[in-house]
Amino acid sequence: MSTATTAITYKVPKRRHPVIQFTMTQPLGAAGLVVIVIMAIAGFFAHIVAPHDPLDLDFGAMLAPPSWEHWMGTDAFGRDVFSRIIYGARTALAVGFLASLAGSGLGAVIGVASAYFGGRIDMLIQRFMDILLAFPIIVLALAVVAVLGKWPVGGLDVNLIIAIAIPMVPKVARVVRSSALAIREMPYIDAARAAGYGHMRIIFRHITPNVVAPFLIMFTAFIAQAILLEASLSFLGLGVTEPTAAWGLMLSGASQEFYVQAPWMIIFPGLAISLAVFAFNLFGDSLRDWLDPKIKL
Amino acid sequence: MLRYTIHRILLMIPTLLGVAVLVFVLLRLMPGDIVELRFLAEGGQVSPEVIAAERTRLGLDKPMWRQFGDWMTGIFVGDFGISMWTGRPVVDEIASRLELSMQVALMATVFAIVLAIPLGTLSALYKDSWIDQVIRLFAIAGLAVPSFWLGMVIILVLLLNFNWIPPLTYTPIYEDPWTNLSQLIWPAIAVGYRYSAVATRMMRSTILDVLQEDYIRTARAKGVFERLVVARHAMRNAMLPVVTVIGLEFAFLIGGLVVTEQVFNLNGIGKLFVETVTRADYTMVQALVMLVATFFILVNFVVDLLYAALDPRIRYR
Numbered sequence: 001m002s003t004a005t006t007a008i009t010y011k012v013p014k015r016r017h018p019v020i021q022f023t024m025t026q027p028l029g030a031a032g033l034v035v036i037v038i039m040a041i042a043g044f045f046a047h048i049v050a051p052h053d054p055l056d057l058d059f060g061a062m063l064a065p066p067s068w069e070h071w072m073g074t075d076a077f078g079r080d081v082f083s084r085i086i087y088g089a090r091t092a093l094a095v096g097f098l099a100s101l102a103g104s105g106l107g108a109v110i111g112v113a114s115a116y117f118g119g120r121i122d123m124l125i126q127r128f129m130d131i132l133l134a135f136p137i138i139v140l141a142l143a144v145v146a147v148l149g150k151w152p153v154g155g156l157d158v159n160l161i162i163a164i165a166i167p168m169v170p171k172v173a174r175v176v177r178s179s180a181l182a183i184r185e186m187p188y189i190d191a192a193r194a195a196g197y198g199h200m201r202i203i204f205r206h207i208t209p210n211v212v213a214p215f216l217i218m219f220t221a222f223i224a225q226a227i228l229l230e231a232s233l234s235f236l237g238l239g240v241t242e243p244t245a246a247w248g249l250m251l252s253g254a255s256q257e258f259y260v261q262a263p264w265m266i267i268f269p270g271l272a273i274s275l276a277v278f279a280f281n282l283f284g285d286s287l288r289d290w291l292d293p294k295i296k297l
Numbered sequence: 298m299l300r301y302t303i304h305r306i307l308l309m310i311p312t313l314l315g316v317a318v319l320v321f322v323l324l325r326l327m328p329g330d331i332v333e334l335r336f337l338a339e340g341g342q343v344s345p346e347v348i349a350a351e352r353t354r355l356g357l358d359k360p361m362w363r364q365f366g367d368w369m370t371g372i373f374v375g376d377f378g379i380s381m382w383t384g385r386p387v388v389d390e391i392a393s394r395l396e397l398s399m400q401v402a403l404m405a406t407v408f409a410i411v412l413a414i415p416l417g418t419l420s421a422l423y424k425d426s427w428i429d430q431v432i433r434l435f436a437i438a439g440l441a442v443p444s445f446w447l448g449m450v451i452i453l454v455l456l457l458n459f460n461w462i463p464p465l466t467y468t469p470i471y472e473d474p475w476t477n478l479s480q481l482i483w484p485a486i487a488v489g490y491r492y493s494a495v496a497t498r499m500m501r502s503t504i505l506d507v508l509q510e511d512y513i514r515t516a517r518a519k520g521v522f523e524r525l526v527v528a529r530h531a532m533r534n535a536m537l538p539v540v541t542v543i544g545l546e547f548a549f550l551i552g553g554l555v556v557t558e559q560v561f562n563l564n565g566i567g568k569l570f571v572e573t574v575t576r577a578d579y580t581m582v583q584a585l586v587m588l589v590a591t592f593f594i595l596v597n598f599v600v601d602l603l604y605a606a607l608d609p610r611i612r613y614r
Contacts (some may be wrong), residue, residue: 131315134590138552142574147326224441231443232556236571251446263453270446278441285437 018231035279041091050123052080054245064227066246073264076254081264085272087245092276095161095230095240103151103165107172108215112207114173114240115180116199126177129170139227145238160239164226178209193268213291220287224280231273247273298605305601309594313480313587320586321365324579330357331577332467333363333380356380368583375431378580382573387584391566395588397467398558398565402550406543412493413539417500418532424505432497439494444553448560455483483562488553492546499542503535510534537604544600551589 016024023030052070057077064074072081114125132140144163151158183189185209190201193287231248233239240246242253250269259266332351336343352358356367371378377387420432455461463483470477507513508531516526555567566585573581 125527127311127315129311130582131319134312134316134593135319136551136555136589136593137549138555139570139586139589142555142571143323143569147323149328160489197408227444232552235556236559248443251449259449260456261451264447266453270443270450273443273446274438274441276441277443278438281437281440286596296560 001136002203022286026286026290029283032279032282032284036283039279040093043093044088045242046087048088050080050083052083054079054084055243056080064282065262073262075250075262076258081250081268084245084250085247085268088247088250088272089276090232091244091246092227092239092248093154094156095164096223096226096276096280097151097224098156099161099164099230099273100112100168100219102161102227103168104172104215104219104222106165107169107218108176108208108211110169111176112180112203112211113175115177115184116136116203116207118184122177125173129173132167132170135167137199137229140167142236143231145233153269157240160230160233163233164229167229168222172215172222175214175218176211179214180207183207183210212296217284217288217291220280220284224277224284227273227276227280237285240254302602305598311590312594314537317587319364320583321368321376322450324582325361326578327577330580331355332357335382335575364479368580372587377584380573380581380582382576382578389579390569391584391588393564394564394569396469397555397563398567400470400477401485401488401545401558401563401565402554404481404485405492405550405553408485408489409492409496409537409543412489413496413500414532416493417497417535417539418504418527420497420501421504421508422527428450433501434496436494436501439490439497442490443556444487444491445556445560447490451487452560453482467563484557484563487560488550490585491553492543492544492550493545495542495549496539499539500535503538504531507531507534540603541600546595547593547596551593591601599604 002019046054056079058074058079059069059077060075062076066069066073070082072085074080075084110125110129114122135143141163141255145160147158148162150160189202189206192206197205230239230246231251234241234246234248235294237252240249242249247269251266255265330352332348332355336348336351349358356364359367368378379386380390383390416432416435420429420436422427452463464480467478467480494531513526513530516530517523521530551567554565555570557563558565558567559571566588570585571579572578573585
């Protein structure tokens with residue numbers, strides 16, 4: 001007796017790894033991510049990748065045009081522009097990442113707390129956020145930089161990071177607050193309260209996980225803004241200072257006098273800023289479409 | 298509507314007061330006041346008596362709360378004080394520079410709107426075509442390019458092709474409109490590119506939303522020409538979010554001006570701001586921050602009112 005075995009195949013939708021899924025649905029965002037990763041690696045291993053020391057003065061080759069020796073030419077002190085751009089990536093990404101982490105982190109905490117407690121606390125917090133919003137971003141950052149001065153830790157100016165982070169706080173707080181307000185009305189929050197959980201537990205275990213999507217989206221978007229703001233402040237001489245390599249700084253000082261004779265001094269750093277911000281925006285936009293298309297920034 | 302308007306105007310007062318307190322305290326926390334900065338800059342050995350006399354003259358020896366009180370009462374009678382650095386009235390110092398900055402800001406806004414409305418609409422109508430891709434790329438690049446760098450590149454291109462350099466002084470528009478516009482169009486474009494990019498993206502996404510609405514289908518069904526559907530029904534309704542975003546991005550416009558004025562050697566309020574902060578000229582910085590904050594709050598207020606005016610469905614109570 002033979003048993004006829006019929007192979008039954010079920011079509012189970014393949015569960016792909018989220019990274020692969022993201023790449024397939026959001027090719028532009030994936031391209032942005034690739035650029036970010038390349039920049040991050042180049043910045044992290046700058047001491048290996050860069051062909052020259054970014055601080056090496058070469059008075060024999062001042063304002064030299066791009067060549068095999070200096071791919072992007074040299075600046076007014078004979079420093080290699082390409083190497084300074086690679087080291088600048090380290091500065092830009094570190095400042096951008098840390099500032100955005102601090103700014104959107106604090107903003108998220110304030111936003112969730114404001115929505116959760118409601119009433120008078122909410123009103124007070126929102127009024128204070130209005131005050132911060134009424135300050136033009138660069139003005140606020142300028143004032144904070146001037147007040148705090150410098151506080152270098154491991155080659156990074158912590159106070160500069162704070163100055164860039166503060167203007168983000170009210171914006172993130174607003175968006176997170178409105179998401180959290182909707183969640184606050186959910187039955188499971190009532191249930192948690194009825195079960196006698198404390199404020200902290202409800203905020204961190206029940207509300208926070210549900211505002212992660214808008215938070216992540218704002219976080220990436222603000223890295224881009226932080227890089228731009230750092231470049232602007234450094235350009236004005238109030239951010240990163242010489243001799244540290246930073247993109248905004250490369251556009252100021254001697255570049256202002258010589259950029260007509262030596263356009264490579266400004267073209268490449270500006271392209272670096274634009275490319276980094278472009279990549280983060282591309283990635284951030286795709287992340288939003290992928291996670292939650294309803295969120296508008 | 299009236300009640301809402303009054304309520305909003307009343308809400309401005311605590312916000313502005315908060316801004317005033319914040320800027321006042323921040324300035325006084327800054328290390329080194331104007332007297333020290335000035336005498337140190339001269340390098341000489343200045344006796345403590347001279348420094349004390351100068352502080353008294355500028356009113357810096359009074360207790361903090363008195364200084365704040367004097368400033369506030371001054372504002373109420375329309376007296377913004379005198380610049381601690383130049384000794385000229387703050388109002389005069391700002392007025393002579395405000396005109397230039399306002400003109401650039403206005404030109405940048407006009408540039409942004411003129412570009413954004415057609416580009417955003419085209420992008421939405423030809424969604425996913427090559428036109429859409431090009432416009433989206435143009436818009437997302439606009440968010441990435443720093444305005445001051447764009448300004449430098451514009452100067453470079455103009456210089457190499459037309460031998461144009463940014464003039465040392467700017468011609469006011471009422472003296473010679475043509476020269477004035479040809480001088481200010483470049484900084485306006487440098488600042489306005491980002492602005493137009495933001496507005497274009499907003500225009501595209503709202504047109505896409507609006508085209509899904511029932512009244513568009515109704516208009517099409519009753520045989521309205523597609524061109525009229527787009528112009529009269531879709532674009533008109535998409536204007537609202539674009540207006541909002543233009544109001545919200547005003548803060549960025551000011552930020553752009555602060556840096557771009559340096560590049561184009563424009564003697565506007567952005568440049569004045571950087572100068573006065575580094576000089577610790579308290580009265581000037583306070584007045585400038587209050588000016589910009591008031592303007593920002595007013596712009597947002599007007600945008601909210603425009604919302605109601607443009608969309609009859611929105612009623613504020």
